[in-house]
Amino acid sequence: MSSIYSVTQVNTYIKNMFTQDFFLNKIYVKGEVSNCKYHTSGHIYFSLKDESGTIACVMFAGSRKGLAFSMKNGDKVIVGGSVSVYERDGKYQLYAKEITLEGAGLLYERYLALKKELEEMGMFAQEYKQPIPRFIKTLGVVTAPTGAAVQDIRNISYRRNPFLQIILYPALVQGEGAKESIVRGIEKLDALGVDVIIVGRGGGSIEDLWAFNEEEVARAIFNCSTPIISAVGHETDTTIADYAADLRAPTPSAAAELAVDDMRGLMDLMYEYSRRLTRGMENRVLLEKGRLEQYRTKLSFLSPASQIREKRQRLIDLEDKMRESMKRNILDSRQELNIYIERMKGLSPLNKLNQGFSYVEDDNHHAVTSVTQVEPGEHLTIQVTDGMIHTSVEKTETADRGVGINGR
Numbered sequence: 001m002s003s004i005y006s007v008t009q010v011n012t013y014i015k016n017m018f019t020q021d022f023f024l025n026k027i028y029v030k031g032e033v034s035n036c037k038y039h040t041s042g043h044i045y046f047s048l049k050d051e052s053g054t055i056a057c058v059m060f061a062g063s064r065k066g067l068a069f070s071m072k073n074g075d076k077v078i079v080g081g082s083v084s085v086y087e088r089d090g091k092y093q094l095y096a097k098e099i100t101l102e103g104a105g106l107l108y109e110r111y112l113a114l115k116k117e118l119e120e121m122g123m124f125a126q127e128y129k130q131p132i133p134r135f136i137k138t139l140g141v142v143t144a145p146t147g148a149a150v151q152d153i154r155n156i157s158y159r160r161n162p163f164l165q166i167i168l169y170p171a172l173v174q175g176e177g178a179k180e181s182i183v184r185g186i187e188k189l190d191a192l193g194v195d196v197i198i199v200g201r202g203g204g205s206i207e208d209l210w211a212f213n214e215e216e217v218a219r220a221i222f223n224c225s226t227p228i229i230s231a232v233g234h235e236t237d238t239t240i241a242d243y244a245a246d247l248r249a250p251t252p253s254a255a256a257e258l259a260v261d262d263m264r265g266l267m268d269l270m271y272e273y274s275r276r277l278t279r280g281m282e283n284r285v286l287l288e289k290g291r292l293e294q295y296r297t298k299l300s301f302l303s304p305a306s307q308i309r310e311k312r313q314r315l316i317d318l319e320d321k322m323r324e325s326m327k328r329n330i331l332d333s334r335q336e337l338n339i340y341i342e343r344m345k346g347l348s349p350l351n352k353l354n355q356g357f358s359y360v361e362d363d364n365h366h367a368v369t370s371v372t373q374v375e376p377g378e379h380l381t382i383q384v385t386d387g388m389i390h391t392s393v394e395k396t397e398t399a400d401r402g403v404g405i406n407g408r
Contacts, residue, residue: 008087015085018092024083029055029094030102033075044071048079048094057081059096066098068238076102100206107206111213115240118215123222124243130227132247133195135261138165140189140197140226142182145170149202149231149252156256161263167194173201178211183220190226196259197224199241200231200252209233212241221245231255359383371396 005013018024031048038044042061047054057079059067071077081096100108118124139157143149145168157164169185172178182199189197199221201209211217212232221228221244230245231252242248249255300306360368360382368374374393382389 007090011085011087011090014090014092015087018084026080027083027094028078028080030076030078031055033071033077034073036071036073044096046071048077056091056093057096058093059099063097066096069101071099078102107210107213111206111240114213114215114218115243118218118240118244123218128222130246132227132229132258135266136164136195136259138167138192138194139259140192140194141166141168142171142185142189142197142199143168143201143252144173147202149200152251152253153198153231153256156253157260160257160260163263164260167192173211174204174208175211179214179216182211182217186217186220186224186228190224194226197226197228198231198249198252198255198259199228199245200249200255201233202252203233209239212239214240217241218244229255229259371398 029048031050034047034049034054036044036046042064044059044064044067046057046059048057049055059081066080078100079094079096080098080100081094083092083094085092098108122128141150141153143153150168154166157166167189169189171185172181186197186199199212201212203209206213209232212230218240221230221241227246229247229249230239230242231249231254232239232241238248247258249258360380362368362374362381363379366373368380374380374396376393376395378393380391380393382391
């Protein structure tokens with residue numbers, strides 16, 4: 001044997017051959033979907049088959065944006081992607097990047113090409129988007145005059161704001177002449193000066209919605225000075241008009257809700273605000289009245305007249321206290337004087353005289369209390385209760401227990 005290779009080497013070599021093949025790197029394959037499985041990881045595994053063959057396919061979760069519908073077994077589709085080898089199993093499969101229903105493939109390619117061109121020109125840039133004004137008075141609508149779309153817009157708009165004026169431009173939204181009709185409608189309503197324009201229609205296939213994928217319609221929307229809300233198809237449908245519009249709504253009903261404010265809810269809200277404001281003002285008035293009453297009381301207390309009255313009353317109170325204090329002091333002094341009087345009465349000579357005692361003094365009016373103070377023949381005066389007795393000393397005697405005085 002000249003050379004021996006492992007299974008992995010062979011599979012890798014085959015994969016490199018597929019990778020280097022330009023034809024297999026970008027290929028579109030049509031067929032019927034079978035064995036379709038949506039994995040929990042987000043990947044989609046399925047097979048494409050025709051009358052005589054089958055090819056395994058996978059669309060990874062990162063490429064799911066290339067699938068604009070819910071794919072199921074039996075769908076006739078065109079799958080765009082690359083063919084390569086899964087080395088572990090040695091199987092080749094189609095790695096899908098985009099999937100469209102058969103019949104819409106060419107249109108979808110045109111759609112992607114125009115979308116890329118207009119995006120590079122900046123027509124979808126966010127800085128060019130106009131804000132949708134609130135509390136609009138006039139609403140312009142470019143759509144078919146019959147059908148569910150216009151009825152949904154009318155019903156929801158009038159329910160949210162009964163005073164709204166709706167101006168309908170009856171446009172063709174499908175078939176020959178549709179794009180020109182839509183462009184004229186946008187230009188007419190823009191010239192009338194409406195507040196907001198809704199451009200849209202109900203859902204359908206890519207062929208039905210193709211008028212909204214035309215470059216003329218996208219440019220009319222971009223050049224319009226009035227804010228435009230696109231409402232084309234159902235939530236899963238996205239057209240060039242959606243990218244060019246100032247705001248995209250998933251459905252015509254949603255477009256009406258985005259364009260028209262709920263006046264009933266607004267009136268209820270205004271009533272609630274008014275009630276809160278009234279209650280707040282009443283509470284504030286009551287609070288300020290209380291404060292004013294406090295200031296009035298404080299001012300009346302601090303006024304000169306009030307101060308004079310207070311000082312006068314305080315003076316009267318002090319005067320009463322002084323009188324009471326003086327009365328107490330006089331009473332206390334009188335009581336003390338009576339005590340002193342009683343004490344003095346006990347020491348008074350007259351009181352002693354009334355008790356039978358006498359008072360003796362010499363000629364010099366000195367009290368004689370001892371026999372040593374007098375000499376025989378000396379004159380003495382003796383005071384008794386009812387008068388005085390004049391006498392002279394005849395003699396003196398000294399006694400152990402007292403002193404005796406004899407006189408005439």
